[in-house]
Amino acid sequence: MSQQQGLAPRKAALFLLDKVTTEGKLLSELIGEGALQHLTPEDRARAQRLAIATLRGLARADRMLARFLNKTPPTPVRNVLRLCTVELAGGEAAHGVVNAGVELVARNKRTQSMKGLVNAVLRKVADEGPDGWARLAVPRMPGWLRKPLKDAYGPQVIAAIEAVQFAGAPLDLTVKGDVTAAQAALGGEVLPTGSLRLHDAGQVSSLPGFEAGDWWVQDAAAALPVQIMAPKTGEKILDLCAAPGGKTMQIAAAGAEVTAVDASAGRMARVRENLDRTGLQAKLVTADAFEVTTDGFDAVLLDAPCSATGTIRRHPDLPYAKDGSEFGALIDQQAAMIDHALTLLNPGGRLLYCTCSLLPDEGEVQIDDALARHPGLTVERDALDVPGVDPAWRTEEGGLRLRPDYWAERGGMDGFYIAQLRKPA
Numbered sequence: 001m002s003q004q005q006g007l008a009p010r011k012a013a014l015f016l017l018d019k020v021t022t023e024g025k026l027l028s029e030l031i032g033e034g035a036l037q038h039l040t041p042e043d044r045a046r047a048q049r050l051a052i053a054t055l056r057g058l059a060r061a062d063r064m065l066a067r068f069l070n071k072t073p074p075t076p077v078r079n080v081l082r083l084c085t086v087e088l089a090g091g092e093a094a095h096g097v098v099n100a101g102v103e104l105v106a107r108n109k110r111t112q113s114m115k116g117l118v119n120a121v122l123r124k125v126a127d128e129g130p131d132g133w134a135r136l137a138v139p140r141m142p143g144w145l146r147k148p149l150k151d152a153y154g155p156q157v158i159a160a161i162e163a164v165q166f167a168g169a170p171l172d173l174t175v176k177g178d179v180t181a182a183q184a185a186l187g188g189e190v191l192p193t194g195s196l197r198l199h200d201a202g203q204v205s206s207l208p209g210f211e212a213g214d215w216w217v218q219d220a221a222a223a224l225p226v227q228i229m230a231p232k233t234g235e236k237i238l239d240l241c242a243a244p245g246g247k248t249m250q251i252a253a254a255g256a257e258v259t260a261v262d263a264s265a266g267r268m269a270r271v272r273e274n275l276d277r278t279g280l281q282a283k284l285v286t287a288d289a290f291e292v293t294t295d296g297f298d299a300v301l302l303d304a305p306c307s308a309t310g311t312i313r314r315h316p317d318l319p320y321a322k323d324g325s326e327f328g329a330l331i332d333q334q335a336a337m338i339d340h341a342l343t344l345l346n347p348g349g350r351l352l353y354c355t356c357s358l359l360p361d362e363g364e365v366q367i368d369d370a371l372a373r374h375p376g377l378t379v380e381r382d383a384l385d386v387p388g389v390d391p392a393w394r395t396e397e398g399g400l401r402l403r404p405d406y407w408a409e410r411g412g413m414d415g416f417y418i419a420q421l422r423k424p425a
């Protein structure tokens, strides 16, 4: 690869890093807005990989760099150093990475005066090599997030979660038909809960069965809410926050009549694509959940908008893009959504509430509060009795707490909270 070719994905990765660390943008938003569209597919994939790897190793890169810096440089220079440090840690040829780092700061008028510093620091980082990197501590989550999670789970659990987050996530698939046939085609491991887990899967759309719609990507933890809800053929089920549609497809595949609602038209387009690819049926409604007034559903799935703090294994940008300031509003909205969802259910119907959050305020506390607000509402402990679910994951109020460090030796799982409520008949 020529020097010039190597620079384009690095420049794009830096653009992403700068936006995440200074403007609080998520990678998915930036990529959705077309931030990588000018690149070739190969460079696009490389830029994305670089940005993700850098964010995953950010705290460790800062620790390494702190040894060689007297003071923190301006963010654009700091991000070049972080990116190159992570590349060097991954075993990339030192001269190529150091030259690229110097070139990246030299090209920008505001940073070009620091190219000598970048050159000197990156040479020292290169001397440390992957071994020096491996000796450093596992990166910690930023304090704003680590503190409440440490209060909830204790320091040992948080260290275990951070280790899994740093390791990254394998690819989990939910298979529409026979999982052993899919395993024969794709390899991997069938998890105790029935998802198929692939390590080093590569490009998803090139995998056998993608075009045919035999499966869809869905973390094993994210597949559990619908397994717990256990939709039946002919039931009328409302999926109130449906996009991109993983759970909608599970409900449809079970033979239920599903109405999928989401407020985002862009994300709803993904549901349409997913249904078309898998040949599954659902009625799609692009609307705010609070505007939905059609009632008479046997079950409602409320996969509520949340902090997404359970998905950091796959989305290492989140701790750097967010600061917790939006979470209070999300928690209030979740409670209001539970109350609204209950109005759409038939008497005796079930409400499956879940969030991909690690914060008890978005899980256990929501269920405690909902039970207190709605006399006669009950929580269904027996529903949690599905294959592969460890009884130790159950919580006091009757839900399921899934943590990223569960199944750590297999690659972990997303953090999730799941509970099924029953409306009085």
Ligand SMILES: C[S@@+](CC[C@H](N)C(=O)[O-])C[C@H]1O[C@@H](n2cnc3c(N)ncnc32)[C@H](O)[C@@H]1O
Binding pocket: 240, 241, 242, 243, 244, 245, 246, 247, 248, 261, 262, 263, 264, 267, 287, 288, 289, 290, 303, 304, 305, 306, 356
């Ligand atoms: C956790 S995601 C849902 C994931 C989805 N259930 C799945 O399994 O693929 C939450 C979704 O809620 C949607 N959302 C946020 N606020 C909403 C609202 N007020 N009404 C409806 N949907 C909303 C977001 O657009 C997002 O797609």
